Amino acid sequence: MALKIIVCAKQVPDTNEIKIDPVKNTLIREGVPSILNHDDANALEEALKIKDMYPDTHITVITMGPPQAKDMLIECMAMGADEGILASDRALGGSDTWATSNALSAVIEKIGEYDIIFAGRQAIDGDTAQVGPQIAEKLGIPQVTYVTEFEMDKNMKDITVKRALEDGYEVIKIQTPCMLTAIKELNNPRYMTVGGIFEACKKEIPTWGAKDLGVDPVKEVGLDASPTNVFRSFTPAPKGKGIMIEADSNQEAAQKLLINLKAKHVI
Ligand SMILES: Cc1cc2nc3c(=O)[nH]c(=O)nc-3n(C[C@H](O)[C@H](O)[C@H](O)COP(=O)(O)OP(=O)(O)OC[C@H]3O[C@@H](n4cnc5c(N)ncnc54)[C@H](O)[C@@H]3O)c2cc1C
Numbered sequence: 001m002a003l004k005i006i007v008c009a010k011q012v013p014d015t016n017e018i019k020i021d022p023v024k025n026t027l028i029r030e031g032v033p034s035i036l037n038h039d040d041a042n043a044l045e046e047a048l049k050i051k052d053m054y055p056d057t058h059i060t061v062i063t064m065g066p067p068q069a070k071d072m073l074i075e076c077m078a079m080g081a082d083e084g085i086l087a088s089d090r091a092l093g094g095s096d097t098w099a100t101s102n103a104l105s106a107v108i109e110k111i112g113e114y115d116i117i118f119a120g121r122q123a124i125d126g127d128t129a130q131v132g133p134q135i136a137e138k139l140g141i142p143q144v145t146y147v148t149e150f151e152m153d154k155n156m157k158d159i160t161v162k163r164a165l166e167d168g169y170e171v172i173k174i175q176t177p178c179m180l181t182a183i184k185e186l187n188n189p190r191y192m193t194v195g196g197i198f199e200a201c202k203k204e205i206p207t208w209g210a211k212d213l214g215v216d217p218v219k220e221v222g223l224d225a226s227p228t229n230v231f232r233s234f235t236p237a238p239k240g241k242g243i244m245i246e247a248d249s250n251q252e253a254a255q256k257l258l259i260n261l262k263a264k265h266v267i
Contacts, residue, residue: 014032067207069088087107149186
């Protein structure tokens, strides 16, 4: 039985270079390089590791974004994914997480069969970590988030994952079809290969719009359908310089610290 895996991947601005327009309070995207979201590279890598073991596994990478998100899909195929599908349409623009997961669920339903859906835990621009879990809810399949280890039984149905918690781990058994969201500890994403780049550039990338997906641009996707909107984005003002306490002993340092904190009415 050939496994069918879908990977949700988002093209995001390289955040090290992100600037915020001080007047409009929006991200300045012009001239900012776009990259494959980090956690999504881990999601894809885990799918590729399964394909390494079972070569007839089929991996489809899906993304919702502007036309240039095709470049990211080419990158994913150059890493080893079989195909990429782009959901792109003006009607999808301005979608919040709810509307984004509506669109991506519709893409997955149009694809039809799948065993595992991998997503990243979080996108580095929106940063909400909501889209993967929302897709699972909408498709009515079980999910495990924050996956840090993955193991699949030979029956290709039973999966055991280690899920990271703030102060430890959970080991969870889950069956396909399911949604798993990846974090960076899961693996080290591979690089594209030269042969992979050549092959990927030859492939057609279907683009599906709202009509193809059968989604309502007023009630299900896009800005108007989104219950949340980004009201304001800003860079927090840098913190002031810290105070270095100099002392000959720990006791003296603690005393000086207490005096400082009391003077500022912190304690
Ligand atoms: C600064 C900023 C703040 C925002 N704040 C909010 C907010 O508070 N609430 C809100 O609803 N929206 C918000 N948005 C909008 C947000 O960018 C979109 O909703 C976005 O399409 C999905 O949310 P996310 O980036 O938080 O994804 P996350 O939920 O963090 O992404 C988790 C995973 O889902 C998958 N995924 C997410 N988006 C896509 C995609 N387009 N294509 C394929 N896979 C995808 C990826 O695997 C990703 O790793 C914000 C956007 C910005 C730029």
